[in-house]
Amino acid sequence: MPLAHPNPLVARLSPPPIPSVLAWAGDYDGAKGPLIDLSQAVPGYPAHPEMLRLLGEAAASPAMTSYGAIEGEEVLRKAYATHVSAVYGASVSAANIHITSGCNQAFMCSTIALAKSGETMALTNPFYFNHETTLSMLGIGRVLVDCDAAKGFLPSLVSAEEALLSGARGLAVVSPNNPTGAVYPPALLRELFQLCQKYGAWLILDETYRDFLPTDAGAPHDLLSIEGWEETLILLYSFSKSFCIPGHRLGAITAGPRIVGEITKIMDNMQICAPRAAQVAVAAALPILAEWRVANRLEISRRADALKAVMAATDGWSIAAVGAYFAFIRHPYDNTPSAAVAERLAKDAGVICIPGSYFGEGQENYLRLAFANADVGVISQLRGRLR
Numbered sequence: 001m002p003l004a005h006p007n008p009l010v011a012r013l014s015p016p017p018i019p020s021v022l023a024w025a026g027d028y029d030g031a032k033g034p035l036i037d038l039s040q041a042v043p044g045y046p047a048h049p050e051m052l053r054l055l056g057e058a059a060a061s062p063a064m065t066s067y068g069a070i071e072g073e074e075v076l077r078k079a080y081a082t083h084v085s086a087v088y089g090a091s092v093s094a095a096n097i098h099i100t101s102g103c104n105q106a107f108m109c110s111t112i113a114l115a116k117s118g119e120t121m122a123l124t125n126p127f128y129f130n131h132e133t134t135l136s137m138l139g140i141g142r143v144l145v146d147c148d149a150a151k152g153f154l155p156s157l158v159s160a161e162e163a164l165l166s167g168a169r170g171l172a173v174v175s176p177n178n179p180t181g182a183v184y185p186p187a188l189l190r191e192l193f194q195l196c197q198k199y200g201a202w203l204i205l206d207e208t209y210r211d212f213l214p215t216d217a218g219a220p221h222d223l224l225s226i227e228g229w230e231e232t233l234i235l236l237y238s239f240s241k242s243f244c245i246p247g248h249r250l251g252a253i254t255a256g257p258r259i260v261g262e263i264t265k266i267m268d269n270m271q272i273c274a275p276r277a278a279q280v281a282v283a284a285a286l287p288i289l290a291e292w293r294v295a296n297r298l299e300i301s302r303r304a305d306a307l308k309a310v311m312a313a314t315d316g317w318s319i320a321a322v323g324a325y326f327a328f329i330r331h332p333y334d335n336t337p338s339a340a341v342a343e344r345l346a347k348d349a350g351v352i353c354i355p356g357s358y359f360g361e362g363q364e365n366y367l368r369l370a371f372a373n374a375d376v377g378v379i380s381q382l383r384g385r386l387r
Contacts, residue, residue: 010137017129017358024346032350032385036378038369039352041178041209041325045299045375047244048292054281055248064280068273070264072099072252076283080252083286084235087210090224095257098264101274103208103238103251107172108134109270110234110253113262114202115140115169122163122171124155126328126359126366128178128206143168144360153180153321153328154188161195170202171195175220176209176324179359179368183213183323189221197232204234209324211242211293212300212372230256239282241325241372242293248278300325300372306379307371314386325372328356330365338364349385 005011014020018040025035058064071077077094084092100106107130115121117139123131125144135142143166146159160171171192175184184192189205196203203223210220223233235254240246251274253263267273307327311319316332331341338355345351345367356366371379 007137009139013133013136017354021342021346021352021354024343025350025352027347028350030350033381035350035352036374036381036385037352038371038373039354040373041241041370042246042373043241043244043296044303044373045244045296048285048289051243051245051281051285051289054284055245055277058277058280061277061280064277068276068279070267070273071260072097072274073276073279073283076279079283079286080237084224084254088219088222088224090222092224092254096230096254096260098253098255098260098267099274099279100251100253100267101271102240102246102249103206103236104130104134105249105270106236106238106251106253107131107204107206108138109263109266110204110236110255110259111135111138111140111172112266113259114204114234120166120168122160122168122201123360124173124177125361126153126179126356126363127172128174129358131172131174131206132360145171147180147182149320153177153182154184155192157188157191157195160192161199164195164199164201168201170204172204172206174206174208176213177321177326178206178209179326179354179356180321180328181323181326182321182328183217186219186221189223190226193223193226193229193232201232202234203232204236206236208236208238209241209326210237212297212324214301215294215297224254230258234259239278242296243282243285243289245278245282248275250274250278250282302376303371303374303379306376307369307382310379310383310386314383317386320366325370327369327371329353329367329369331367334365336364338367342367345385351382351385 077097081092081094120141143163146156147153237252239250318330320330321328338357342355354368356363
């Protein structure tokens with residue numbers, strides 16, 4: 001009798017990376033102190049009490065137990081459109097917004113809306129691993145855009161043009177970047193946008209960590225002010241980090257109404273609607289927790305500075321790129337696979353991080369540290385553990 005087999009496009013994927021690296025820590029004996037978890041990007045401080053109150057109040061409403069609008073609650077779409085308009089000094093309406101259950105879902109919906117099995121999408125190298133596995137399980141090929149470590153892992157325009165010239169349906173970038181932390185300058189993002197325009201491709205810009213740019217950084221880009229941006233640009237966002245609610249799974253897509261309509265078809269089959277109570281709560285929290293979010297941005301900046309100080313004082317280790325939530329660290333163990341280095345750190349030093357090889361080709365010399373997870377005091381302990 002023949003055996004039934006799972007979808008080979010899914011079966012060929014490795015297990016989810018975060019549980020894999022957390023498992024290594026099971027062998028740590030605690031000799032160097034408590035575990036320091038710098039693996040998954042989660043806020044290292046609790047949600048604001050008012051956020052929790054709003055979530056509880058909304059969850060207790062009988063109105064929230066029924067299905068909602070596929071595109072998202074109108075109150076959140078309007079509130080987020082107003083927020084985006086203020087951030088970018090542009091005019092964005094609720095018709096440009098689609099709410100999703102987290103930013104990973106936002107990427108999957110956008111990808112399905114743009115490309116079919118057998119076509120290709122361009123990713124930077126290194127890439128966010130969930131972007132790569134999404135393409136793989138959908139049967140969509142990927143072509144990689146080079147990022148030069150010597151230039152802070154910014155994508156090469158020449159390599160990006162080659163990828164688009166090869167027929168890629170779109171280019172997906174993350175800024176501030178996951179895994180490197182690199183922040184793409186507005187001029188570079190405009191040039192990538194113009195390349196996508198030139199080749200009739202889409203630019204998917206994942207801005208999950210946008211709220212942790214320096215307070216004096218200004219608008220991350222001017223793409224929403226370019227006439228006709230709706231035919232080239234798709235912005236992705238997550239409410240998880242700045243509001244400290246990753247368990248409530250809430251993300252957003254900013255795009256032209258035409259693409260929002262296509263994504264609505266996909267969401268109707270995928271989830272029908274994002275969690276309603278969280279949408280209503282976040283709509284209320286957006287304006288009233290603005291100052292709290294600014295204070296958190298400053299705290300994350302202090303944590304980044306603490307990590308820079310540790311690395312500067314630790315022989316052999318160096319920061320290749322850093323920003324927002326992440327640092328891409330060059331380890332001193334040449335010719336040693338990054339997974340072996342990360343496993344040894346977890347088991348022997350109680351430091352959990354992600355191997356560079358999980359993020360693409362040629363990344364064996366690096367580790368990703370999600371420094372936002374730990375406060376300054378904990379980060380300072382790394383100096384004694386990395387020796």
